[in-house]
Amino acid sequence: MKRIAKAVWNGSGTEGSGTLSTPQSKAFVDLPYSVKLRFENEDGTKGTNPEELIAAAHAGCYAMALSVGLEKQGYKADSIETKATLSLDKQDNGWAITKIDLKLDAKVPDISEEKFGEIAKASKEGCPVSKLLNAEITLDYTLN
CATH class of the missing domain: 3.30.300.20 (K homology (KH) domain)
Known part of the structure; x- marks a missing residue:
């Protein structure tokens, strides 16, 4: 059994951003993530x-x-x-x-x-x- 998740990143490490998707199940599609969301958005309301x-x-x-x-x-x-x-x-x-x-x-x-x-x-x-x-x-x- 294999499961797939996909990450797309655009821009620099600290100023860029990306999306995460699960193309098989489509549990989430183009879910935003970034360094800022990761380390500065402690409540997690704007992405993952x-x-x-x-x-x-x-x-x-x-x-x-x-x-x-x-x-x-x-x-x-x-x-x-x-x-x-x-x-x-x-x-x-x-x-x-x-x-x-x-x-x-x-x-x-x-x-x-x-x-x-x-x-x-x-x-x-x-x-x-x-x-x-x-x-x-x-x-x-x-x-x-």
Whole structure:
């Protein structure tokens, strides 16, 4: 399975801007992003940034992984709400994603705290986006 996202950037790094799109699902098309939106628009009301999208992907992936993990053990959640808070920090060698905090609020009938914790932790480790943070990244490029 392959999924595609597309970024278009115009102009310089600090003064330019771009758009992000998901051409397969069309979940978002030409969503604006820029350095200014990334670092100066703290409320995020005028566009998005890569870190917000990574946090959204992680929250969604984890909630789904937990649901599947519960189902495999014979449980069905009434609800799973996951909030992912990504920390982007300035370091000596530039900016780095230093942490993602997952906050989970779930309603699962007839499960013990211990069993739920076991499944929740295993789901965090098994979530493909969690694994991505340690994945090989390849690059294929064309210079025109």
